[in-house]
Each structure stands twice: as structure tokens, then as C-alpha cells.
Amino acid sequence: MPIGIIFNCIAVALGGILGSVAGNCLQEDFKEKMNWIFGCCAMTMGISSIVLMVNMPAVILSVVVGTMIGLAVHLGELIEGGISRIQAFISKESTDAEYAAQILTVSVLFCASGTGIYGSMVSGMNGDHSILIAKAILDLFTAMIFSCTLGKMVSLIAIPQFVVMMIIFALGRVIGPHISEAMVGDFKAVGGVLLLATGFRMIRIRMFPTADMIPAMILAMPVSYLWMTLIAPLL
Numbered sequence: 001m002p003i004g005i006i007f008n009c010i011a012v013a014l015g016g017i018l019g020s021v022a023g024n025c026l027q028e029d030f031k032e033k034m035n036w037i038f039g040c041c042a043m044t045m046g047i048s049s050i051v052l053m054v055n056m057p058a059v060i061l062s063v064v065v066g067t068m069i070g071l072a073v074h075l076g077e078l079i080e081g082g083i084s085r086i087q088a089f090i091s092k093e094s095t096d097a098e099y100a101a102q103i104l105t106v107s108v109l110f111c112a113s114g115t116g117i118y119g120s121m122v123s124g125m126n127g128d129h130s131i132l133i134a135k136a137i138l139d140l141f142t143a144m145i146f147s148c149t150l151g152k153m154v155s156l157i158a159i160p161q162f163v164v165m166m167i168i169f170a171l172g173r174v175i176g177p178h179i180s181e182a183m184v185g186d187f188k189a190v191g192g193v194l195l196l197a198t199g200f201r202m203i204r205i206r207m208f209p210t211a212d213m214i215p216a217m218i219l220a221m222p223v224s225y226l227w228m229t230l231i232a233p234l235l
């Protein structure tokens with residue numbers, strides 16, 4: 001059962017509702033400093049996953065090549081375009097360009113983040129919901145802060161988020177029985193790198209192209225398998 005996904009989506013919906021009710025009660029300084037804390041928590045989750053790495057060369061190769069692929073095909077822009085169409089379909093409440101841009105940014109954060117993809121895959125593979133539950137805690141308060149200015153539209157983002165996460169969860173259940181512990185460890189490490197990059201974005205130190213880094217997670221397990229079976233025996 002996708003407990004972590006359910007927790008995460010409920011957290012976004014609930015946070016969106018609570019934040020829209022609170023309105024502008026929170027000061028901008030408070031919002032900014034809480035985002036720093038959220039970023040630190042994301043980096044903590046990333047570091048805890050990176051230490052599970054088994055084959056460092058495979059992890060590094062996956063991150064580098066995967067990001068190159070994402071940048072080459074403009075994956076980040078494609079994801080933003082898809083989210084933009086979903087947002088236009090489910091909400092007509094505002095035609096303001098700045099409002100639409102803000103909603104788009106939040107939609108990408110919740111629906112196409114490395115954390116969500118990584119957590120959903122792990123949840124499907126071995127039933128470990130801890131990553132998504134931790135993400136749900138962060139998303140609850142993040143949604144509250146964003147909805148203070150964007151309104152109840154933030155809570156509706158939980159709908160496409162649930163669809164995306166369930167697809168990844170189902171994929172994880174299919175491939176789970178066919179992979180080794182080492183491959184899972186390397187996959188978690190690659191996800192940890194994305195979590196670390198996400199944390200840096202949230203605290204605005206460096207705007208890593210996290211959406212373009214997503215292909216690294218697709219490459220992680222195949223590259224780990226090839227490394228262990230073809231390259232490592234020769235060393």
C-alpha cells in the first residue's frame with residue numbers, strides 16, 4: 001500500500017488549505033528563514049542516502065551522464081511545460097502572469113522533484129515509506145507558506161502529484177524483485193545527490209538543475225549492474 005504517497009499528498013492538500021486560511025499572517029522574514037530550515041532538512045535526507053552508496057564510480061557516472069542527457073533534451077523545460085498545461089486545466093482562477101509563474105514553480109517542486117521520484121521508487125521497491133513521510137512533513141509547511149500568497153490552488157497540486165507518484169510507485173514494484181541490494185544502495189545514493197541539490201536550491205545558495213538531473217535516477221541501477229558485472233571484475 002502506498003502509505004508514503006498518501007501521507008505526502010494529504011500533507012500538500014492540508015498545507016494548502018491551512019495556508020490559504022492564514023493568508024498573509026506570516027511575515028516574509030519568517031517564511032524565508034523557514035525555507036532555509038526546509039533546505040537543511042532536505043540536505044540531511046540526501047546525506048543519509050548518499051552514505052548507502054556501494055559503487056562510487058557507478059554513482060558518479062550516473063549523475064554526470066544523466067544530467068547531461070537531461071540538459072541535452074531540455075527535460076526541465078518539458079516538465080515545466082507539462083505542469084503548466086495541468087495547472088491551466090484544473091484552475092481558471094487567475095490569468096495574472098506572475099501568479100501563473102509562481103504556481104508553475106510550486107507545481108514542479110511538489111510533482112517533479114527528485115525527492116518525490118526517489119521516495120516513490122524506493123517505496124514501491126521495498127516498502128520503505130520513511131523518505132516520503134519525511135518529505136510529507138516538509139511539504140506540509142512548504143505548502144502552507146506558498147498558499148499564504150497563492151491561495152487554495154496550492155492544495156489542488158496534490159492531484160497531479162498523486163498521479164505522478166503512483167506511476168513511479170507501480171514501476172518500483174515491478175522492478176523490485178529483480179535487483180540486488182548493491183543496486184538499490186547505488187540508486188539511493190544517486191537520489192541522495194538530487195536531494196542535496198534540492199536543498200541547495202531551497203536555501204538559494206546554488207540553483208542546481210534538479211529537474212534535468214532526473215535521468216540520473218533512471219541510469220543508476222543499470223550502470224551499477226554493469227559496473228559490478230563487467231568492470232569491477234577486471235580491476
